[in-house]
Amino acid sequence: MIKTLFSKDERAFTLIEMMIVLLVISVLLFVAIPNIAKQSNNINDKGCEAFRHMVEGxxxxxxxxxxxxxxxxxxxxxxxxLRSNETACPNGQQLEIKAGGEVAIVS
Incomplete structure (x- = not known):
């Protein structure tokens, strides 16, 4: 027997099920994106500290x-x-060498 395209025993997602899946994915994205942006600032701050330690070395x-x-x-x-006069950290702050060899982060 040849099955037709629209036989009753075929399984498929309905439009409602697809919309629910898209809604769940959208909610997860709305929750995740602000957290990622906040972590980006923390990463840049830690990158600046690491850069300062490298310059101190x-x-x-x-x-x-x-x-x-x-x-x-x-x-x-x-x-x-040092390779160049660029002393900018990833977060935009500048490094400065003070008297006594101290390296400071200047806003």
Missing amino acids: QVQAYRIDMDKYPASVAEMVETGY
């Missing part, structure tokens, strides 16, 4: 090699301890 390497602390970021770039 380069300042200490400079001090060991040159027997003095660098006067500025430009001096560290000129001597090859």
Whole structure:
């Protein structure tokens, strides 16, 4: 026997079932998206701290090699301890080298 396209024993999703699934997915997205955005800010803040620690390490390497602390970021770039004058963190804050080799985050 040849089955027709619309035989009664075929199983399929109804329009109502598909709409319920789409509603559930939409609600999950509305809950998840704000949490992802909030976590992005936390990630950028932690990235800035990690970048500051990396620059502090380069300042200490400079001090060991040159027997003095660098006067500025430009001096560290000129001597090859940093790649560029960019000292911006992922969250937009800037790094600054203070007297005594302290690296600070400046807003």
